[in-house]
Amino acid sequence: MSNGPQCQLTGNDSAHVWLVSLDLAADRITALRENLSPDEQSRCSRFVIQKVSDRFIAARGQLREILASYLSCAPTEIAFRYGQHGKPLLSHPPQTLLQFNLSHSGEYALVAVTMHKAIGIDIEQLRRGRPLLKLAERFFSARETAELRNLPEQLQEDAFYACWTRKEAYLKAIGTGLATPLNAFDVTLLPGVPPSLAAQRLAPEETGRWQLVDIAVPGGYRGALAACREMKTLLVRRWPLA
Template sequence: MTATHHLWLPASTDLTLLSDEIHVWRIELDQPELQLQNLAATLSSDEMARAERFYFQEHRQRFIAGRGILRTILGRYLGIQPLQVQFNYQQRGKPVLADTFADSGLEFNLSHSQGMGLCAVNCTHPIGVDLEYIRSMSDIEALAKRFFLPREYEMLRSLSPNQQQEVFFRYWTCKEAYLKATGDGLSQLEQVEVLLTPTEPAKLQILEDWSLFELVPTNNYVAAVAIANYGWNLKCWQY
């Protein structure tokens, strides 16, 4: 796997986000009951209502943990309490900071899979992050044929079944991270060409200047971060 096994460091209390930095936070979504209660207390009424709509308790608890920890992280950058963080929602429900915080220039994106979440934060540029748990799927070639471009599909077909699983999810996270950064939906998945091999890191085959980072948050997970421009310094924090 070519994606870097970054060091996930504990963040210092006086957190500074420099203009050339991307901060990626690794979040454990399975939190103890007491911590969950504390996090739930930071959520807005509409977030709690959304949490209550989950059928399974595990999904409800993971939503509360993810949203509460997101509020805690953003509050640290903004110098406010988690409860004071306010969101607006774009189409497809993507949360962004409310207009009140426009001066901060803070951009963020959140992704979660199973019991893990990733939050990517930047000063000025829209950013996208996607995280996937590598799971065994029987119809991987059919999915690739449907959603991927011909070159990507051929690349996947040339691999052993074992390699196919990981490469499929690498393609998927790279495309999804870019679509989340631009605000385009999954219907645009086949518009985004990604160049990668089992031994080479991914690149976006598009005209604009975009940076793509592949990450391995832990075993059996792959992730990608997409952001406009080059020259970014990536820092990985463990919440």
């Protein structure tokens, strides 16, 4: 059983998002590493840069703590399996209906948790000076690129990262990764326009099945969530609980 806090979703139409800090004290990193599987410990030992290794431990270790708080088990009891394109899924405890997704960038991670439905989350650290229009031409759809180009320059960065995180969250939710090209579907990106999946050219029937939501994150970052079917309740909190 978990000795940590116990968390519970209020229903199948609710989701929780946890904001997680990855820059932790050395003793906390040591404790979190003890919760990792042998495979995860092997992966973190292969990182050359210590900060990268510590952030990996912080992300995976706290992911285990969060999932354990819903499943009433110890973080070490949790086991993962991976989908065809690498999406992590729970394999133990068995027969759980809990769905989750993890994203990390810079000093933060986001963990999304829900029941039954597919879910995806993305967080990106804003990096100044990137050639945003060139990146959009390479990765975004023609519609998205045109909308971005037509915005005033001072609005382009926020719109670019809004588009990027919404697209990544959707791809992570459906679990195909880049097997689904980024330019095969459109998301909204213009200021004042609610987040949504505007078009899916490979599967047009998908458009109405997905809900996209922007997630409030610290300054210098952008976050988004994608969920299959509408969420009536979305709770965003920091981990660990005080």
